[in-house]
Amino acid sequence: MKAGTKFALGAVLIIGSVGYLMASGIKQTGQYFLTPSELAQHVSTDPSFYDLGLKVGARVVRGTVSKDVASQTLSFHITDGTVNYPVVFKGLPPDTFTDSVEVVVEGRLQRDGVIHATNVLAKCGSRYEAVPKA
């Protein structure tokens, strides 16, 4: 076999594994990113969306945040203007988490209609003028 052919085989192997890794990576670890409305719509047509790990991007409803510092539980409501979901999060919220901030909630919507979050990311407020990387 010629060196060029051998190299081509190696190249196909590498490119193939990159592709395979990406495809199976998304299958195993990719998550839906939905708005509350989209989530409500999906849940109503397909109950498998309950207890499925996903991310929900929305805004915290002003005045719904309650923190129990001792048990480190945070509960609040999120909305995209039409649909509203309660969220329970056990852990420390990021510094930027406040009333009415935009958040990405990572977790599972359970049958009781509450999103049990495993992670809460807060989008920095309007005054946040970024880290000028890039």
Added chain:
Amino acid sequence: MPLLGTLALWLAFLVGLWGAITGFVGGAQGRADLQQSARHATLALLAALAIAVISLEIAIFRHDFSVAYVAGRTSRNLPTFYLWSALYSGQEGSLLFWAAVLSLFAVLAQVLTSRRHRAFLPYVAGVTSLVATFFIGVMLFAPANPFTRLPFTPLDGSGMNPQLQNPGMVFHPPMLYLGYISITIPFAFAIAALLTKKLDTEWMVAVRKWTIVSWLFLSIGLLIGMWWAYVELGWGGYWAWDPVENAALLPWLVMTAFLHSVMVQEKRGMLKKWNLALILGAWVLSIFGTFLTRSGVIASVHSFTESPVGYYFLAFLVAAVAACTVLYVTRLPLLEAEATLESILSREASFLFNNLLLIGLAFSVLWGTLFPIISEAVKGVKITYGVPTFNFVNIPLGLVLLLVTGIGPLIAWRRASTANLKRQFALPVTAGVFALLIFLVAGMRDVGALLAFSFGAFVLGTVFQEFARGARARHRQYGEPTWLAVFQLLSRNRRRYGGYIVHIGIVLLFMGFAGMAFKTETEATLRPGETAELRGRDGHLYSFTHLGISQYNTLNRYVTAALLEVKRDGKAIGRLRTEKRQHVDALGNKTFEPSTEVGIMSGLRVDLYVVLAGLVNGTEQAVFRFTINPLVWWVWFGGFVLVIGGLIVLWPGGPATGGTTPPRSQAGYAVKLEPAQ
């Protein structure tokens, strides 16, 4: 001052246009007068932009809050240190900073390029002027003018985001920018080579140092950025595959690929098309990254706010890609290789695989960054490509790349013989297997970490063997003692042995990355006097005793600090403090949300990382998060070694003559990579 700044911008814009026109026309028609004018234009551009930068700094230091940019980014009580960095802490200022640095590089490229490469210079002036003009144009027309006045003058500015008030943020952006921007110089030479059809290896020799400069600055910028994320953001890690981070990593990966494959072209006259494409690609990715972080297309934790600036970048990107592609495709016939691959067991082949892996990594990072958009467009549902997905794909690729890092230097150019391979691989493979066994016996079961340590030992074995053989050869020939022989090796063959030092740095970085597999974490609510315990994976039991809370005002903030006594297996090893900071303006009003100052005790084995999450109802009872991060110190040390290696490669002066130049046909370790300079 603001007026002067705006005038300087307009002047720069016109001068830049002139430089672009005279550069291209002068080059094409061979008119010396126009070429001269283009050179002068780069100087004038630098002068005009320098005036603009100085005007903005003066406005910042004088607290001239009639300027929107100054009012929006700084305040009277902002520490002086951070007034400097206010220049690039926002959209408009960073565009100005970018253009100014580019014009500086443009002048350096004109001045420092040796006479042999003069033919390229008019085009280089043309390309750099054109790119700079684009940036100035965005400032003037988007508009993103840093000198825009407010209709009124506020008493005080709104201050700088607390997360940017960190020493890392003073040095990280300029370093990353220097890397990002300096890619334009090799890119300009590549375009010049394409236009002049002087596509031999000549132009690459002219830009080789520039590519290392970009790579080095990008590396430093990335490392400081990681350090900043680690000490400032408080989530316990240094890399989260955020789009902004990815945007900086992409050109770094492509530049790394180029630095390796360019050797194949110099040595064997192969890969011409590939190398040219890498340079063009690295530059396009740098503009793409700028677009990504400024357009709001991809939600990122730390991107710039949405603005029309993104559209300008998108248009520029599309035009640049189209122009590059057309130019590249029309010149393809001139880029035929002078040799073919002779054996799969050759240095060339190992460089090719190294390149494929690096580009594969870059592609997966790019794909992951864009995946939310792609999935929404194709399937109608946004699917995230999160940290687990990135790790799933990139950790295996990274490990194979680490393995290839050790293999490459062991294989001869052209064709390696079996006897030669045995001789070369014996020691490094032994080192790798030995490390694997030691960690297995020690009870480590994490496959990724085991492979990282084993491959790391293999690479270190390779580097050690290279140095040892080189030093022994010198010892035999010149009777030099070992230390002198090693020093001479480094100084006479900087590119090769400096490169090996970089490889050592990479190994240490991987060790540090692997350490993250053994992170342990706990959260606790403690009253003063109470203690939380956490067992690290290094086998030690760490205890943290809450000593109390102190609250005080300093500079521009109210500080709530918690002090903790730290013990390892019952023995006191020191104290940690962690803070919550509430920044305020000069009148004492709160600005921004409270920010966290992490308490870190760094060691060779583990970092103890403590975050104060808050106080319970204003009492001294406090909520903490304790994290034990193994081996993080090695990430910073590895980064340091990598930078040192890069500096050795970059150190001016060619290899001294009179050294040993072994015949090329010998094993890979004895081959000099430098062409005559």
